Amino acid sequence: xxxxxxxxLKDYVxxxxxxxxxxxxxxxxxxxxxxxxxxxxxxxxxxxWENVAVNKLADLTKRYKGLRVFLDSCVKCGAxxxxxxxxxGTTDAKNMPVARQDLLRSVYRYxxxxxxxxxxxxxAEKLIGARKLTEDVINEWYNYFHQCSQCRRCSVFCPYxxxxxxxxxxxxxxxxHIGVGQKYCNEIIGxxxxxxxxxxxxxxxxxxxxxxxxxxIEEDTGVAVKLPLNQKGKDILLVTPSADFxxxxxxxxxxxxxxxxHQAGLSWTISSHASEAGNFGxxxxxxxxxxxxxxxxxxxxxxxxxxxxxxxxxxxAWRIAYSFLNTLVGPFxxxxxxxxxxxxxxxxxxxxxxxxxxxxDASENDHMTLTFHDSCNVARATRMGPKPGxxxxxxREVIKAVCNNFYDMPDGTINDATYCCGGGGGLLTDDLMxxxxxxxxxxxxxxxTVVEENGVxxxxxxxxxxxxxxxxxxxxxxxxxxxxxxxxxxxxxxxxWDNFEKVDTGADDVASDxxxxx
Amino acid sequence: MSFLTxxxxxxxxxxxxxxxxxxGYKIWQYATTPAPLKIPVMPAPITxxxxxxxxxxxxxxxxxxxxxxxxIWIFGWMFHFALLLVLMRHLRYFQEPVWWWVNxxxxxxxxxxxxxVIGLVGLFVRRITVARVRxxxxxxxxxxxxxxxxxxxxxxxxxxxxxxxxVAVKAFFLGLMRFDIQPLPGDTPLIIHLSLVxxxxxxxxxxxxxxxPGIFFSPTxxxxxxxxxxxxxxxxxxxxxxxxxx
Numbered sequence: 001x002x003x004x005x006x007x008x009l010k011d012y013v014x015x016x017x018x019x020x021x022x023x024x025x026x027x028x029x030x031x032x033x034x035x036x037x038x039x040x041x042x043x044x045x046x047x048x049w050e051n052v053a054v055n056k057l058a059d060l061t062k063r064y065k066g067l068r069v070f071l072d073s074c075v076k077c078g079a080x081x082x083x084x085x086x087x088x089g090t091t092d093a094k095n096m097p098v099a100r101q102d103l104l105r106s107v108y109r110y111x112x113x114x115x116x117x118x119x120x121x122x123x124a125e126k127l128i129g130a131r132k133l134t135e136d137v138i139n140e141w142y143n144y145f146h147q148c149s150q151c152r153r154c155s156v157f158c159p160y161x162x163x164x165x166x167x168x169x170x171x172x173x174x175x176x177h178i179g180v181g182q183k184y185c186n187e188i189i190g191x192x193x194x195x196x197x198x199x200x201x202x203x204x205x206x207x208x209x210x211x212x213x214x215x216x217i218e219e220d221t222g223v224a225v226k227l228p229l230n231q232k233g234k235d236i237l238l239v240t241p242s243a244d245f246x247x248x249x250x251x252x253x254x255x256x257x258x259x260x261x262h263q264a265g266l267s268w269t270i271s272s273h274a275s276e277a278g279n280f281g282x283x284x285x286x287x288x289x290x291x292x293x294x295x296x297x298x299x300x301x302x303x304x305x306x307x308x309x310x311x312x313x314x315x316x317a318w319r320i321a322y323s324f325l326n327t328l329v330g331p332f333x334x335x336x337x338x339x340x341x342x343x344x345x346x347x348x349x350x351x352x353x354x355x356x357x358x359x360x361d362a363s364e365n366d367h368m369t370l371t372f373h374d375s376c377n378v379a380r381a382t383r384m385g386p387k388p389g390x391x392x393x394x395x396r397e398v399i400k401a402v403c404n405n406f407y408d409m410p411d412g413t414i415n416d417a418t419y420c421c422g423g424g425g426g427l428l429t430d431d432l433m434x435x436x437x438x439x440x441x442x443x444x445x446x447x448x449t450v451v452e453e454n455g456v457x458x459x460x461x462x463x464x465x466x467x468x469x470x471x472x473x474x475x476x477x478x479x480x481x482x483x484x485x486x487x488x489x490x491x492x493x494x495x496x497w498d499n500f501e502k503v504d505t506g507a508d509d510v511a512s513d514x515x516x517x518x
Numbered sequence: 519m520s521f522l523t524x525x526x527x528x529x530x531x532x533x534x535x536x537x538x539x540x541x542g543y544k545i546w547q548y549a550t551t552p553a554p555l556k557i558p559v560m561p562a563p564i565t566x567x568x569x570x571x572x573x574x575x576x577x578x579x580x581x582x583x584x585x586x587x588x589x590i591w592i593f594g595w596m597f598h599f600a601l602l603l604v605l606m607r608h609l610r611y612f613q614e615p616v617w618w619w620v621n622x623x624x625x626x627x628x629x630x631x632x633x634x635v636i637g638l639v640g641l642f643v644r645r646i647t648v649a650r651v652r653x654x655x656x657x658x659x660x661x662x663x664x665x666x667x668x669x670x671x672x673x674x675x676x677x678x679x680x681x682x683x684x685v686a687v688k689a690f691f692l693g694l695m696r697f698d699i700q701p702l703p704g705d706t707p708l709i710i711h712l713s714l715v716x717x718x719x720x721x722x723x724x725x726x727x728x729x730x731p732g733i734f735f736s737p738t739x740x741x742x743x744x745x746x747x748x749x750x751x752x753x754x755x756x757x758x759x760x761x762x763x764x
Contacts, residue, residue, distance in 0.1 A: 018653045063552065063554065064551070064552075064554065065735060066553060066738065069732045069735045070736070072544070072726075072729075072732055073728055073732030073733065073736070074726060075659075075729050076651070076655055076659050077583070077587075077590050077594065078590060078645075078648065078654065079583055080586070081651065083586070093653050096653070099654050102654065114724050115721075115725065126656070127661075128657075128658045128725070129656030129659075152738075155559050155738050157582055157585060157586035158586075159576065159580055159594075160736050160739070161576075161582070161736040161737075162736070163557065163559070166557065287554060288758060291758060291762075295763075295764075322745060323557070324555050324745070326745060326747075327554075327555060327749045327750045327755075329762070331749060341746060342746075380559055380560050381557070381560055383562075383743055388561035388562060388743060389561040391560065416559075
């Protein structure tokens with residue numbers, strides 16, 4: 001598996017010369033027919049795939065203004081060429097954002113622009129970088145559009161705001177429609193339809209897990225903090241990535257949310273029907289699947305009769321929640337109009353900290369020196385709070401309220417210029433280990449800087465994918481996986497319980513270290 | 519009436535029609551293609567006036583490009599701003615009497631020709647020498663720059679080296695506008711200049727020059743950040759909405 005070299009961390013990220021074919025491969029595992037069909041796509045490569053693909057591409061340019069404008073407008077200025085973490089980490093020329101877009105743009109030009117149609121009659125399509133759709137092109141799309149995490153960093157730096165994420169989504173949508181889907185994404189979406197979450201965790205297992213967590217918290221704090229499941233008549237529906245139910249360090253974040261709700265006296269519940277915040281429908285560019293996945297959240301909110309919806313720590317989930325949910329499955333006029341729909345857990349916690357509703361002792365986290373990784377989707381596709389940029393300030397203000405030692409990574413690697421973790425956009429699968437490790441290089445580089453200069457010991461994240469990805473790839477760069485923490489783990493650990501009613505077990509004052517599990 | 523005059527009169531009428539209808543069609547297409555989901559690149563303005571400011575910064579100052587790459591910004595901005603001055607100065611050949619502000623621009627417009635060519639040459643050199651940019655360049659990307667460079671050079675040549683009968687040129691264009699065709703001088707720099715300008719007009723709506731209208735329709739830049747407050751259902755998504763159960 002590990003037949004590749006981990007990039008070396010230097011003093012700063014050097015922009016490499018473009019290399020040909022470094023990351024050429026067959027791409028990630030292909031979806032099986034039943035994965036495909038559950039989502040409404042053909043099971044395997046259709047006979048007239050060329051026509052179907054060309055027509056689907058035309059259809060998408062009619063459905064999405066962004067895609068149309070992006071395919072037409074690029075002037076190949078080169079501003080984006082050194083902005084992608086996958087290019088910086090792999091040196092593969094086709095991982096430069098414009099080169100990745102051109103894999104699709106060349107075909108668009110050939111079939112769907114007057115210049116391409118005319119020039120191709122004379123065999124002169126190369127003049128404008130147009131090309132015919134062939135099987136090789138399909139394979140190339142499949143490989144390289146699964147080396148894009150749709151993080152939008154290139155879009156920040158493009159003079160026209162061309163967003164490779166949109167192009168990537170379109171390419172994957174075309175591929176799905178000719179029967180060439182990605183197993184990881186499509187199988188997971190199928191699990192959501194069948195069971196309710198990405199990990200396929202059924203209701204009884206979920207109930208067990210939550211009960212176990214309640215016991216764990218009680219042991220730590222002596223307080224009966226509850227994690228309610230499917231309870232009607234509560235105020236808040238918490239929708240969180242299913243990794244929060246058992247993966248490390250995610251679960252410590254979930255414990256943190258529960259502690260915050262308890263201290264603030266907020267009534268809340270999790271729903272087994274909507275036991276997943278993530279929505280891989282976005283990764284495959286499918287509006288229909290994204291809507292269908294989102295629908296569970298609306299249904300759960302109606303069924304449980306809640307007044308608010310709050311999302312847990314998850315990057316792309318927050319993008320869909322913040323930017324798309326209202327459009328996809330709104331209006332949410334049955335919820336309490338005094339709160340935005342939906343809210344991020346950090347917005348809730350931030351408000352509670354501001355109004356002094358939490359008992360905090362930041363010295364509980366003195367054994368750590370923190371930095372914060374801005375998740376790409378949160379940073380560049382969402383907001384928190386009332387003001388633009390709240391997605392940067394709110395998490396940092398929360399961390400600083402519960403930790404005494406905090407340093408930011410260098411400018412150009414944080415806020416809207418943040419580097420993706422390397423595992424987003426449907427790439428968090430073991431069959432894509434090489435691109436994941438290499439793509440993490442720029443973030444690892446920035447982390448190394450603050451580790452060496454400021455003595456940073458831990459990096460906090462607010463995304464299930466970031467947390468899983470970093471835990472897995474960080475050892476390749478000489479760090480250890482326990483250096484990744486959830487922001488709400490920090491919050492939870494800093495809360496003090498002197499003012500709360502203790503359960504009478506005699507187990508007071510136990511240190512609040514959670515079990516390390518691999 | 520010489521063949522040359524008739525040829526260029528016809529070419530300019532044709533090219534004008536192509537650029538007007540071609541661009542008009544593309545603008546109509548961009549304006550009417552739905553944007554089904556909110557995708558502004560954040561942080562984004564939360565008001566429409568904020569968006570106007572953001573767009574102005576992009577169009578006038580090339581703000582994102584400045585953040586991205588100082589060399590491309592210097593050459594690119596120099597070229598575009600100089601081209602604007604040059605175009606404003608050229609308005610004098612299409613009006614009688616000449617507007618006051620066109621006279622005001624005149625002295626700057628003359629030197630802007632140099633800045634324009636310098637900017638273009640800078641972009642061309644980058645395209646050849648920076649390996650990343652060379653990799654992403656198609657032949658048309660080089661040709662487009664060369665065409666603009668030669669438009670600039672032939673223009674400068676007429677201004678500073680081999681003067682053309684500019685009064686006659688102006689009479690020709692005023693004549694075109696009044697459908698009363700006047701003779702066009704036949705100097706080589708002028709013919710090169712006009713031929714390339716006609717070519718530019720003809721390929722404008724079919725090439726990457728569509729970035730000019732495109733930027734105004736780029737959802738990542740023009741959209742307001744208000745998705746939690748407002749729904750944005752595309753016409754084609756209304757049908758999907760109708761099949762919802764709750």
